[in-house]
Every structure is written in structure tokens, then in C-alpha cells.
Amino acid sequence: MAEQHALLSSISPDLLPVAEALRDFLLDGGKRLRPAFCYWGWRGAGGAADSEGIAGAAAALELLQASALVHDDLMDRSDTRRGLPSMHRRFEARHRASGWRGDREQYGAGAAVLLGDLLLIWCDELFVRCGLEPAAVLAAKPVFDLMRTEVMAGQYLDVLEPVAGDSMDELALTRAQTVLHYKSAKYTIERPLQVGARLAGASDELVAAYGAFGLPLGEAFQLRDDLLGVFGDPAVTGKPTGDDLREGKRTLLVALALRGLDEVDAKELDSRLGAPGLTGEEIAELSTLVARSGAAEQVEQRIEQLMDESLGALEAAPLADETVREALRALAEAATVRRY
Incomplete structure (x- = not known):
């Protein structure tokens, strides 16, 4: 970040706020799960513990995640991220405070698109010259590129579902599952592990074992995140209570809730999900409907099943060092622990 800060500063002093915003966004929080799984994927394939190269390659995944979050917040019209203003809101506020001309929301959106793109460019740069x-x-x-294609595809399907999908039809659960796999599950754990493994020259057997461990764990991680998006404490999530309901996200949790409610309540939840200007009281009412449906309990059971599957695969994985197995077990717990 110091290197990129110097480059941006040399182009124009007007880019200093950009450099500072990206530095703050990258360094002030975040779980760092993707770099961690990449590193331990490397170690499990026999990679050296103190390699500066794997640190650089793993850090590239955090730049990818930051890019995705900047764009995701803009698409979801989120006001906050990690308890601070989201990137587009930060630049809207800069426009307002500076008394500039024109539409401040358009300026904020344009800045967020460009900053997210810049992070994506830096991600590729850092990986290639790690x-x-x-x-x-x-x-x-190839795994690194596949991961980026999959997450963009999953993101598009997530954007498509609220406008084109029918939440009440029989395929809603299947579509929600597809989004879950490609927007989050593969991207968060399976692919980072496999990137690390390939960097260390892993066998196809170990790469497949990482898939058997990582995909169910990634699904469990996203299901936990979905629960937090409806019932989570803002002090933990860094976002307002019920933010997923406010944004109208058609998650697996919501799909199960619509299936579990009676016709009247299901139509109410479906029609009000993501409606403009939802108040805190209305969000609480929607959360109550989701709770009443029994969907949260179903998701908790699914998380337990997925964790059993994932940890079973981890025990059978041909890892280079038992320390790696212990570290991956700890990361699995950290990724799915109940926090609400």
C-alpha cells in the first residue's frame, strides 16, 4: 500500500484521498479468511512457513475481497462496512463537505466503481509479482482466475434474483444455493486453499481433498453470514440490524422462510423484502416472520451437517504437517462460530 500510495501521489495530489481511503479500507479490519486459507493451503502442500512469496500471493486475495466489497456495497446501497461509511458514502460525504458542484451520489458511485477496479488491478499485480x-x-x-470468474458470476446471479426470480416457485431454493456456492462458498475457502496448494506444487489428490474440505465449510460460512444478516448484532457485523432484509437479499435463509410460512405471511415477507425506506420497526417485523418460519433452525442444522462433512474430509486429507490440520480446524471454527 505504501508503494501504491507513492505512485498515486506522483500522478496528482488530488489522488491522495483515494490512496488514504483504500489504505484505511484494507488495513482497518476484516477477517482475512481468504489469505489465511491460501497460506495454510500452501503449508499443507509442503510450502515453507516463512516464505515472503506466499505472504504476497495470499495478500492478493485480500485485495480481491476488498474490490468485491466496495462494489457489493455500492450495488446493495449499503451505508456502512465494518462500522464505518462504505466507500461510495465516504466519497459522497467528501463531495458534500467540499461544496462541489453536481450530483454527490453519482460522484460517490463513480468513485466506488473506479476504486474497486483499482483494487482488482492491484490484486492481479501483487499475485503475479509476489x-x-x-x-x-x-x-x-488458472485456479486464481477461475476463482475471480466464479465470484463475479455469483455476484451477477445475486443481482439478478431479486428482479427476475420468483421467490415463491420451486426453483427458488436451487437458485439461492447456486448463488451461495459461487458468490461465497468456493471463493472464500475452497479456491484460496487450492491456490495455495498449486503455488506449492501440490498433487491433484491434495487439491481435491481441499475441495472436499473447503466447499462445505464455505457454504457453512455463508449460511452463518446469512443468519447474521438478519439477526446479527451491529456491533459484531459492522452493519445495521437486518441489513440483508433492507437490501432485499434472496438468500437460502429467506427462501426457506418463504417456504415455511403460511401463504399470507409468505406474501408479506416477499413483497416487503428490500422495499424502499423500510423503518427499523418494519425490519423487526420481517425478522420476526423469518424467525417464525423455522428457517433459522433449519439453517443451523445445515451448518452442523456441513461442518461434520468438512471436518471429516479434513481428517482424511493428505497434509504435509499435522500443524496444518490443527490450523485449518481452528479456522473452520472461526469462520462458522455463532455470533448473535
Whole structure:
């Protein structure tokens, strides 16, 4: 970030607020799960513990995540991220405070698009010149590229569902599951593990084992996040209570809730989900409907099943070091712990 800060500053002093905003966004919080799984995927394949190269490659995944979050917040019209103003809101506020001309919301949106794109460019730069042998980077690049394509595809399907999908039809659960897999589950755990493994020259057997461990764990992680998006404490999530309901997200939790409610309550939840100007009281009413449906209990049961599947696969994985197994077990717990 210091290197990129210097580059932006050399182009124009007007870019200093951009450099500062990106530095703050990257360094002030976040779970760092994707870099952690990439690192331990490397270690499990026999990679050196103190390699500066794997630190750079893993950090590239955090730049990818930051890019996705900046764009995601804009698409969802989120006001906050990690308890602070989201990127587009930060630049809207800068426009307002400076007394500039024009539409401040359009300015904030434009800034967020460009800053998210910049993070995506830096992600690729850092991965390619992380310091590992070029052959190792080349071996891992297909997985790295696949991960980025999958998350963008999942994000588009997530944007599509509220406007084109029928939440009441039989395919709603299938569509929600597809979004869950590609927007989050693969991208958060399975692919980072496999990127790390390929960087260390892992066998196909270990790469497959990481998939068997990582995909169900990634699904459990997203299901936990979905529960937090409806019932979470803002002090923990960094977002307002019921933010997923306010944004109209058609998650697996919501799909199960619509299936579990009677016809009248299901139509009420479906029609009010993501409606403009929902008040805190209305969000509480929608949360009550979700709770009444029994969907939260179903999701908790599914998380337990997925964790059993994931940890079973971890026990069978041909890892280079038992320390790695212990670390991955701890990361699995951290990713899915109940926090509301």
C-alpha cells in the first residue's frame, strides 16, 4: 500500500484521498479468511512457513475481497462496512463537505466503481509479482482466475434474483444455493486453499481433498453470514440490524422462510423484502416472520451437517504437517462460530 500510495501521489495530489481511503479500507479490519486459507493451503502442500512469496500471493486475495466489497456495497446501497461509511458514502460525504458542484451520489458511485477496479488491478499485480518462482505462479494462475470468474458470476446471479426470480416457485431454493456456492462458498475457502496448494506444487489428490474440505465449510460460512444478516448484532457485523432484509437479499435463509410460512405471511415477507425506506420497526417485523418460519433452525442444522462433512474430509486429507490440520480446524471454527 505504501508503494501504491507513492505512485498515486506522483500522478496528482488530488489522488491522495483515494490512496488514504483504500489504505484505511484494507488495513482497518476484516477477517482475512481468504489469505489465511491460501497460506495454510500452501503449508499443507509442503510450502515453507516463512516464505515472503506466499505472504504476497495470499495478500492478493485480500485485495480481491476488498474490490468485491466496495462494489457489493455500492450495488446493495449499503451505508456502512465494518462500522464505518462504505466507500461510495465516504466519497459522497467528501463531495458534500467540499461544496462541489453536481450530483454527490453519482460522484460517490463513480468513485466506488473506479476504486474497486483499482483494487482488482492491484490484486492481479501483487499475485503475479509476489516473489515466488514464475513456474509456481503460472501453475496456480488458472485456479486464481477461475476463482475471480466464479465470484463475479455469483455476484451477477445475486443481482439478478431479486428482479427476475420468483421467490415463491420451486426453483427458488436451487437458485439461492447456486448463488451461495459461487458468490461465497468456493471463493472464500475452497479456491484460496487450492491456490495455495498449486503455488506449492501440490498433487491433484491434495487439491481435491481441499475441495472436499473447503466447499462445505464455505457454504457453512455463508449460511452463518446469512443468519447474521438478519439477526446479527451491529456491533459484531459492522452493519445495521437486518441489513440483508433492507437490501432485499434472496438468500437460502429467506427462501426457506418463504417456504415455511403460511401463504399470507409468505406474501408479506416477499413483497416487503428490500422495499424502499423500510423503518427499523418494519425490519423487526420481517425478522420476526423469518424467525417464525423455522428457517433459522433449519439453517443451523445445515451448518452442523456441513461442518461434520468438512471436518471429516479434513481428517482424511493428505497434509504435509499435522500443524496444518490443527490450523485449518481452528479456522473452520472461526469462520462458522455463532455470533448473535
